[in-house]
Amino acid sequence: MGGCDEKLSDITGPTPNLEPTLSSIQSEIFSQQCVRCHSGSGRFLPGILNLTEGNSYASLVGVTSIEKPALQRVVAGDPENSYIIHKLEGRAGIAGARMPFNGTPLTDGQILVIKRWIELGAPNN
Numbered sequence: 165m166g167g168c169d170e171k172l173s174d175i176t177g178p179t180p181n182l183e184p185t186l187s188s189i190q191s192e193i194f195s196q197q198c199v200r201c202h203s204g205s206g207r208f209l210p211g212i213l214n215l216t217e218g219n220s221y222a223s224l225v226g227v228t229s230i231e232k233p234a235l236q237r238v239v240a241g242d243p244e245n246s247y248i249i250h251k252l253e254g255r256a257g258i259a260g261a262r263m264p265f266n267g268t269p270l271t272d273g274q275i276l277v278i279k280r281w282i283e284l285g286a287p288n289n
Contacts, residue, residue, distance in 0.1 A: 178271070184280035185289045186221055193274060194220055197264045210265070213237075221288045224248060231259035240286040243279035252278065 179192040194202075194215040204214025204223075209230055214223045224238040235247040243249050247258075252275050254262030262269060270278075281287075 179274055182274060182277050184277050184284060186281065186287065187289060189278055189281060190217055190220055193270065193278070197267055197270075201265065209260075225286045225288075238282055238286050241283060243282040246282050249275065249279060249282070 182188055182192045195217060198215045201210040202213040202215040202223075203211055204216055204219055205211045212230070214220065225240055227237045229235045229237050229247040232247055232250075235245065235250070237248050238246045249255075250258050251260075251263045252270055254269065264270070
C-alpha cells in the first residue's frame with residue numbers, strides 16, 4: 165500500500181467497509197456484483213461458478229479453474245497465482261473477459277483487499 169498511515173478503507177473506493185475477510189468480500193463484492201452471473205445454476209460458466217453466500221468458499225479455494233486448468237481459482241496464501249486475481253485485474257492470458265463481465269472493474273483497492281485475504285490463507289471467515 166502507500167504511506168504508513170494509509171488504511172484499507174482509504175483505498176477501497178465504493179466499498180469503504182471492505183475488510184480482508186470472506187464475509188466482508190462476500191457482502192461488499194460477490195453479492196453485489198458477481199452473483200447475478202455466478203449463481204451456481206447451470207452446467208457451464210458463468211453459472212456453474214457459485215459465488216452466492218455460503219457457497220463461494222467451496223467454489224473458489226483450492227478449486228481448479230475451468231478456463232485455465234493449470235491454475236486454481238484461489239491458492240491460499242498466494243494471490244499472484246490465484247486465477248481470480250488474474251480475472252479481476254484483466255491480465256494478459258486470461259480466458260474470456262476481465263471480471264466483472266460488462267460491469268465496472270473493481271478498484272485497485274478492492275482487488276488489494278481480496279489479495280490480502282488470499283495472503284492471509286483465504287480463511288473461511
